[in-house]
Amino acid sequence: MSVLSTTARRAGRGRGRSRATTAGRFALLLVIAVIMAFPLFWMALTAVSPERDLAGPDLRFWPSSLELGNFSRAWNALPFSTWFVNSVAIAVVAVVLTVSINLVAGFVLAKMRFTGRNVVLLVIVSTLMIPVQVVMVPQFRIVAELGWVNSYWAVIIPRAAEAFGIFLARQFMLAIPDELIDAAKVDGAGTLRILRSVILPLCKPLIAVLVIFTFMYRWNEFAWPLIVLKDQDLYTLPIGLTFLQGQYTTDYSGLMAMALVSALPMLVVFLVFQRYLVQGIATTGLK
The missing domain is CATH 1.10.3720.10 (MetI-like)
Structure with missing residues (x-):
C-alpha cells in the first residue's frame, strides 16, 4: 500500500506541476498577445475619438465620445x-x-x-x-x-x-x-x-x-x-x-x-x- 500511495502522490505532484507549467505558459502568451494587440486597440480608439480629445495638451486614453463620422469624413475628403x-x-x-x-x-x-x-x-x-x-x-x-x-x-x-x-x-x-x-x-x-x-x-x-x-x-x-x-x-x-x-x-x-x-x-x-x-x-x- 505504501508503494502504491507513494506512486500516486508522485503522479499527483507531476500532474500538478504540468498544470502549473501550462498555466504559466498560457499567462505568458496572454501577456504577449495583449502587448502585440495594444497598438491596434489604440489605433481603433484614436479612429473614433473626437478631434478635441487629440488637440489638447492632455492625452486621453478613452475618448469622451464615439465619433464614427471620422471614417466618412476622412474617406470623402480625399x-x-x-x-x-x-x-x-x-x-x-x-x-x-x-x-x-x-x-x-x-x-x-x-x-x-x-x-x-x-x-x-x-x-x-x-x-x-x-x-x-x-x-x-x-x-x-x-x-x-x-x-x-x-x-x-x-x-x-x-x-x-x-x-x-x-x-x-x-x-x-x-x-x-x-x-x-x-x-x-x-x-x-x-x-x-x-x-x-x-x-x-x-x-x-x-x-x-x-x-x-x-x-x-x-x-x-x-x-x-x-x-x-x-x-x-x-x-x-x-x-x-x-x-x-x-x-x-x-x-x-x-x-x-x-x-x-x-x-x-x-x-x-x-x-x-x-x-x-x-x-x-x-x-x-x-x-
Missing part, C-alpha cells in the same frame, strides 16, 4: 475609394503572379536535376543580402525604358519573383517524396501535369504562407510605388495616408480611421489562410 481599388488590384495581381513564379521555381530547384542547380539556388538566396534601396535606381531605369512608369505594371513586375518565396517553396517541396513523382511518370504524366496534379495539392500550407506574406508586403509597400507612380489617381493607400499629415497639423483621428480601414484586408487574408500558416512554416525545414 479619393480613398480610388486608392483602395488601386491597392486591391495591385496586390491581387501581384499575389497571383508572385506565388505562381515562386511555386514553379521552387519545384524546379527541389525536384528537377540539372547542372548548376545549387549554384542557381545560392545566387538567388544571396540576393537577400542586397538592400532594396541599392537596386532602385537601375530598377527604375529598366522600368522607364519599358515605358511602364506611371502604371500598375511598374509596381507589380519588378518584384514578381521573390528570393525568399522561392527558397521557401524549394524547402517545402524537398519534403515531398520523390516516389510520388516517379509513380506519376510511370503513369505517363508530364512535368506540368506532375506539378498541377501531384505537387500543388500537397502544397496548400505553402501556398497559404506565400499568399499571406506576398499580400502583406504588396499592400504595405510605400517607397517603390511612390517613385514610379506620378498620377495621383494611381496612388495606393499607403501613399494616400500621407496626405492626412499636414505640415503644421495632422488629422490624427482621420489618419487612424483610414489606417484601420487599410489594415482590414490584411486581417481578412490572414483569417482566411491562418489555418495553414503554422503548418506551412513548420514543415518548410523538414528535409
